[in-house]
Structure formats: C-alpha cells, structure tokens
Amino acid sequence: MGDDASMLRVATPSRLHFGLLVPGAGDRRRFGGLGLALTQPRLLLEAHPAPAWTITGPEAERAHQCLQKLLQHSELAQAPPLHIKILEHIPAHVGLGSGTQLALALAWLLGKAAGLRPTLADLLRWTGRAARSVVGTAAFARGGFILDFGQRHPASPTPTFLRLEFPPPWHIAVLLPQYRPGLHGPAENEVFAQLGPEANRLSERLCRLALLEILPALLERRYFDFAEGLWEYNRLAGECFRPWQGGSPYNEMVGQITATIRERGLPAVGQSSWGPALFAIAPADLLGEMLQFIRQHYCEAIKEIIITTANATGAWYETAMSRGRVFALDSEA
Structure with missing residues (x-):
C-alpha cells in the first residue's frame, strides 16, 4: 500500500453544537449559533497510494459512499487511487458532527492527492457542507469556540464566523x-x-x-x-x-x-x-x-x-516530512 514516504494523514476535531440562533425561516439571516471544537473524539485518516480505491476501519461504508460522491467532481477525479485507513473515528449521529468532519477530511485528502491546494470554499463546494450550520466547518478550519453568524440569501461561498480562544483550564x-x-x-x-x-x-x-x-x-x-x-x-x-x-x-x-x-x-x-x-x-x-x-x-x-479539552487549531495534517494545520492562520479558510 505504499511506504512511509508517501503517507498522508489528516486529523479533525469533533464539535459541540450548543444551538441555533435563528432556527426558522423568515429572517434575512437564518441559522447561526454557538459551538466548540474538541480534541477528542477525533477523526484520523491515513492514506497511501494503492492500485484501487479502498477504505478500511470503522465507518468504512459511510466513508466509501462519501468518496464516491466526491469523485464525481472533475478536479478530484484526477486523484490517483488511495488506500485510506480510518484509524480513529467520531461516533456517528450522536451530536458531535461526524458527517461534516468525514466529508471535509476526505475532500481535503483527495484534493491534495490530485495536486491541488484546496481552500475552504473548495471543500464546501465539493462536499455541499455548511448549508445550514457553519459550526462544524469552522471547527475543521480553525478550532476554538465558534460564533456562527448564520446564512444569508444568496449564500456566501465562504462561511462567516467568529473564532475565540477557549480557556485551557x-x-x-x-x-x-x-x-x-x-x-x-x-x-x-x-x-x-x-x-x-x-x-x-x-x-x-x-x-x-x-x-x-x-x-x-x-x-x-x-x-x-x-x-x-x-x-x-x-x-x-x-x-x-x-x-x-x-x-x-x-x-x-x-x-x-x-x-x-x-x-x-x-x-x-x-x-x-x-x-x-x-x-x-x-x-x-x-x-x-x-x-x-x-x-x-x-x-x-x-x-x-x-x-x-478544546481543540485550538482545527484540522491538521502529517506527512513523512512535515506536520501542520490544514489551514494555516494566514491562509484562505
């Protein structure tokens, strides 16, 4: 499945969602809310070059369905096949935002494998996430305590949110x-x-x-x-x-x-x-x-x-040569 030199990992936080500010239709902005990125549980994916696309580990079937949707985008279809291992996962459908993290992490992996430098707007375009709440997307991009300002119509391609540091104690x-x-x-x-x-x-x-x-x-x-x-x-x-x-x-x-x-x-x-x-x-x-x-x-x-504890960085990546934030503080996110 490839040697360590070709390995690429991505890890994402989970998130708490404390509730929406404007849940119903009828206002100029809808949804919005408060949330917090968490260090645990987290999603950890590891990818290696492979003869064909394969995914193993917990929630593999769910991840495979997401992968098939992502490969319908022409930019991502250029990515060479990968074997993706789900080393850690966020429990599904319990209120911790597992679906958003899985979709964004897979989209970022495919974008990198295709030789792209994905922006947050790219990830949202490929995945269709943040159509309602931006909290999970903000947790992926920046971590911290999140104020989501909600969706306006027509929607902006880049979500609007405020991120604050959360006290480590x-x-x-x-x-x-x-x-x-x-x-x-x-x-x-x-x-x-x-x-x-x-x-x-x-x-x-x-x-x-x-x-x-x-x-x-x-x-x-x-x-x-x-x-x-x-x-x-x-x-x-x-x-x-x-x-x-x-x-x-x-x-x-x-x-x-x-x-x-x-x-x-x-x-x-x-x-x-x-x-x-x-x-x-x-x-x-x-x-x-x-x-x-x-x-x-x-x-x-x-x-x-x-x-x-609170996650203060958002998603991060690791290769054999380097490690860092998926979106550096001065990057487009």
Missing part, C-alpha cells in the same frame, strides 16, 4: 447515553422545512445571551457567568424542537441527567445538537467530582464518558 466531558441516535439526514431536513418565523420567537433572547453574556464571560474568563449563560442558551435553543424531542428541549434521558448535574453545582451542562450526547464544562477539579458521581449513579445509563 476549562475541561469538557462528553457523555454518551444508552439512547437512540439523534435526528439526521432526511428526517432532520424535514424538521427544518417545517420551521417558519414562529420558531424564531426566542431569537432575540438567544442573541443577547450570546453577545452580552456568553462571549464576554468567555473573553474575561468568568466561568460561572459563562456557564449560566450557556445553560440558558442551550435550553432555550431547544424549545422550538420540543415536538421532536418528546415535549422537552432535550431528549428525556439528557434532561434528567442535566438536571441532576446542575443540582450538584456544575452549571455548564446541556445537549449537543440533536443528541443524545450531552456535555459538561468546568475546571478540572469540579468536573472530576461530578464525573465520579455520574459513574456511581448512572453507570447503566451512560455507555461512555470522554474527558477532553
């Missing part, structure tokens, strides 16, 4: 409950097709929370103000999705666990996207105490706990 726990997968694909598209202007009744409050509470507290490193603002934002952002989440802003199990965590003194907790993944953010000592309680009392309900 604030750690993140991702809890994956034993629960059905979150909405995705056609079912998710159908939900958004039904959301009109009435779904935006809380948008003004969500914007105030984002701009006047969460972001200033983040910049000033005021954890408890940040945490209370984020909890309210996440809860209110889920209100318009009650009909699809059992009459609650969260799915039922997440609602029970988040209430317990807050009662025990950790305020920055909620559901990522459609879930069922939930997050808890806190300084390491406070988070450690809470996780000990969760392991003791929710061992059957929680199938996995991932303790991680």
Whole structure:
C-alpha cells in the first residue's frame, strides 16, 4: 500500500453544537449559533497510494459512499487511487458532527492527492457542507469556540464566523447515553422545512445571551457567568424542537441527567445538537467530582464518558516530512 514516504494523514476535531440562533425561516439571516471544537473524539485518516480505491476501519461504508460522491467532481477525479485507513473515528449521529468532519477530511485528502491546494470554499463546494450550520466547518478550519453568524440569501461561498480562544483550564466531558441516535439526514431536513418565523420567537433572547453574556464571560474568563449563560442558551435553543424531542428541549434521558448535574453545582451542562450526547464544562477539579458521581449513579445509563479539552487549531495534517494545520492562520479558510 505504499511506504512511509508517501503517507498522508489528516486529523479533525469533533464539535459541540450548543444551538441555533435563528432556527426558522423568515429572517434575512437564518441559522447561526454557538459551538466548540474538541480534541477528542477525533477523526484520523491515513492514506497511501494503492492500485484501487479502498477504505478500511470503522465507518468504512459511510466513508466509501462519501468518496464516491466526491469523485464525481472533475478536479478530484484526477486523484490517483488511495488506500485510506480510518484509524480513529467520531461516533456517528450522536451530536458531535461526524458527517461534516468525514466529508471535509476526505475532500481535503483527495484534493491534495490530485495536486491541488484546496481552500475552504473548495471543500464546501465539493462536499455541499455548511448549508445550514457553519459550526462544524469552522471547527475543521480553525478550532476554538465558534460564533456562527448564520446564512444569508444568496449564500456566501465562504462561511462567516467568529473564532475565540477557549480557556485551557476549562475541561469538557462528553457523555454518551444508552439512547437512540439523534435526528439526521432526511428526517432532520424535514424538521427544518417545517420551521417558519414562529420558531424564531426566542431569537432575540438567544442573541443577547450570546453577545452580552456568553462571549464576554468567555473573553474575561468568568466561568460561572459563562456557564449560566450557556445553560440558558442551550435550553432555550431547544424549545422550538420540543415536538421532536418528546415535549422537552432535550431528549428525556439528557434532561434528567442535566438536571441532576446542575443540582450538584456544575452549571455548564446541556445537549449537543440533536443528541443524545450531552456535555459538561468546568475546571478540572469540579468536573472530576461530578464525573465520579455520574459513574456511581448512572453507570447503566451512560455507555461512555470522554474527558477532553478544546481543540485550538482545527484540522491538521502529517506527512513523512512535515506536520501542520490544514489551514494555516494566514491562509484562505
């Protein structure tokens, strides 16, 4: 499958999505929202020259379907065949943005193999990603804490977002409950097709929370103000999705666990996207105490706990000779 000199790796973060600012149609800008890039779980792909296109590892079938779509683009069809190994993967359909990271990573690999220097606009054109939320795309490009300014019409070829540093002492726990997968694909598209202007009744409050509470507290490193603002934002952002989440802003199990965590003194907790993944953010000592309680009392309900930190770089690449960011800070991204 080729020697080490021809090896090319790409690694991407996962992401938390805290909720949309403008979920319904009818405004000049729609969607937008807040999110955070995570160091773990991550996607790690390794490619070598090969006689034919092959993909091995977890989620290989999903990756193969994505590959076939990408090869329909004339620029990418020029790439020589690769054997792509999925060395690490992001759990699918749990609210961590696995589909976007897989598509962008594969598109970048193919672009490089074809002798191109892909820009972020290229990746979005090839993959069709960022049609709704830009958070996952921004996590790939830059990492950090992300404010997505939403989509205008006609849409810009390059997404508009603000990226902020996330305090390294604030750690993140991702809890994956034993629960059905979150909405995705056609079912998710159908939900958004039904959301009109009435779904935006809380948008003004969500914007105030984002701009006047969460972001200033983040910049000033005021954890408890940040945490209370984020909890309210996440809860209110889920209100318009009650009909699809059992009459609650969260799915039922997440609602029970988040209430317990807050009662025990950790305020920055909620559901990522459609879930069922939930997050808890806190300084390491406070988070450690809470996780000990969760392991003791929710061992059957929680199938996995991932303790991680914010990703500050976005996706990165590695060859036998070099290693660096997929999009350097001064590059077009």
